[in-house]
Amino acid sequence: MKIVFMGNPEFAVPSLKKLAASNHEILSVVTNPPKLVGRGRKLMQSPVAKCAEDLNLNVMEIDNLNSEDTMQNLQKLNADVFTVVAYRILPKEIIAIPAKGSINLHGSLLPKYRGAAPIQWSLINGDSETGLTTFILQPKVDTGNVLLQKKIAIDQDDNYGSLAKKMSNAGAELLVETMDEFEKGNLDSYAQDDFKATTARKISAEMTVINWQKSAQEIHNLIRGLTPSPGVRTLLSGKGLKIFETEFIKENSALNKGEISKIEKEHFSIQTGAGQLIVLQVQLEGKRRMSAGDFLRGVHLLTGTRLR
Numbered sequence: 001m002k003i004v005f006m007g008n009p010e011f012a013v014p015s016l017k018k019l020a021a022s023n024h025e026i027l028s029v030v031t032n033p034p035k036l037v038g039r040g041r042k043l044m045q046s047p048v049a050k051c052a053e054d055l056n057l058n059v060m061e062i063d064n065l066n067s068e069d070t071m072q073n074l075q076k077l078n079a080d081v082f083t084v085v086a087y088r089i090l091p092k093e094i095i096a097i098p099a100k101g102s103i104n105l106h107g108s109l110l111p112k113y114r115g116a117a118p119i120q121w122s123l124i125n126g127d128s129e130t131g132l133t134t135f136i137l138q139p140k141v142d143t144g145n146v147l148l149q150k151k152i153a154i155d156q157d158d159n160y161g162s163l164a165k166k167m168s169n170a171g172a173e174l175l176v177e178t179m180d181e182f183e184k185g186n187l188d189s190y191a192q193d194d195f196k197a198t199t200a201r202k203i204s205a206e207m208t209v210i211n212w213q214k215s216a217q218e219i220h221n222l223i224r225g226l227t228p229s230p231g232v233r234t235l236l237s238g239k240g241l242k243i244f245e246t247e248f249i250k251e252n253s254a255l256n257k258g259e260i261s262k263i264e265k266e267h268f269s270i271q272t273g274a275g276q277l278i279v280l281q282v283q284l285e286g287k288r289r290m291s292a293g294d295f296l297r298g299v300h301l302l303t304g305t306r307l308r
Contacts, residue, residue, distance in 0.1 A: 001080040001183050004098070006030040007048040011164055012085035014172035015105060016048060019083065020055050022176050024183075027077045030087070033061040066091055081182070083175065084137060092139040102137040103182070105175045107167055109133060109149055111197035114142035119164050121200040123225035126217070128154055130163070132171045134178040136189055145189035147182065150174045159227040159245075203230065210234045212258030212307065216248035216275035235308045236284070244289060245281035252276065260305045266293035270307060 001024050005016055008031055020026055029052035034043040045053075045061075052059045062070055065088065074082075074097050082102040084090065095102045108118035109131035115121075122130040131151040138144040152167055181187045208230050210219055223232045223246050231242045253261035255271040262269040262276070269276045283289040284299075 001025070001100070001179060002027050002078065003179070004028050004030060004074065004077055004079040004082045005048075005052075005085075006082060006087040006090075007085040008032050008046045008088075009086050010047045011107070011168045011171075012048050012087070013051045014168045015083075015085045015175045016051050017055070018172035018176050019179070020057065022179070024176075024179055026057055027079055028058040028060050030060045030062055030074075032088075033063050065094060070094075071097075081179070082137075083179070085171070085175070089141060090137065095137050095139065100182070103147065103175075103178065104135055104137050104142075104144070105171050105178075106133045106135065106142055107164075107171070108200065109151065110135060110142060110146060111192040111194065113200035114197055115200035116202040118200040119167060120160055120203055120225040122154065123158065123160060123163065124221050126221045130154055130167070132167060132174050134174060135192075143192060143194070145191055147187050147189050148174055148178050159224045161228045205230075208232050210243070210307070212270070213273045216250070216272040216277045219272055219277050220246045220248045231283075237305070240285035241307070242283040242289075243279055243281070244283065245279075247278040247280065248272075248275055249278065250275040255304060256306070258307050260301060260303055260307070263296065263301055263303055265296070266291065268292060268296065268301060 003019065003024050003026050005019060005026055007016060029048060031046045031048045034045045037044045049059055049061060060073065064070060071093060074094060079098045080100045082098045084102060084104040110133040113121055129151055131149055133149045134147040136144040136147065150170060152170055154163060208226060210232055223243055226232050227244045231244065233240055233242050253271050253276055255261040257271055257273055259271050260268055261271040267278050267280050269278050279292050281291055282295050
């Protein structure tokens, strides 16, 4: 089939590579324009744009999806299918352009976790399993008929970074399988059960601040869901402290919520609303990311110190 691929982040790169190596023809790759990043405010292309250029594919870096030029340029390609992986919400006029429809790869077992952050929320909620779905795009986000699904086990030591990588590779396989079978007419799509739908809303800045009233398990899962980015933070003696790796125990100490309850050679523990959080990896404001052991060797930390 003749495909227009749409995507932005690293998550979409394995899918682009896999499709480029398949029997399908990628007419063009649609992605966001370069943006200014970092302290130096350097223009950076999206990971998908870089990959497409490496593969010598035509790239369309589109800012306004609703412009007449965008519509005309996409129509001129005469694509059979638009394939979408972690891109943007498409206007209904664009969804309707390709002859055979538009297909999306989503990082959950729909209708669970419709929305912007399905992988993060599966970890935040402490799930032991998630998955991937290919479905036919409709104007209402993540509601279209399902084509194929694949379950993915969540390991206890998975965080957002490791799970997203695992899912992006599995998703590439699922997407190519979907395109192959879709071309042959072998797929019977089926409607999602809206009554079982849950939402994976966008991660907000407020969510990255630890609430020490919550249980150690809840905080541990939040850290897993937001590591490596954007990270979870608290305040230690007035300085920002990001926490990247933890364990937890359900036993409480005699200390108050948010207070350091135990200090050992390679880690320290914090009393929460229920149980204690064992901190294994941190980053103090202005410093590099490091193990809790290295951190403890560079600061004078006391039991009873309150984090806020």
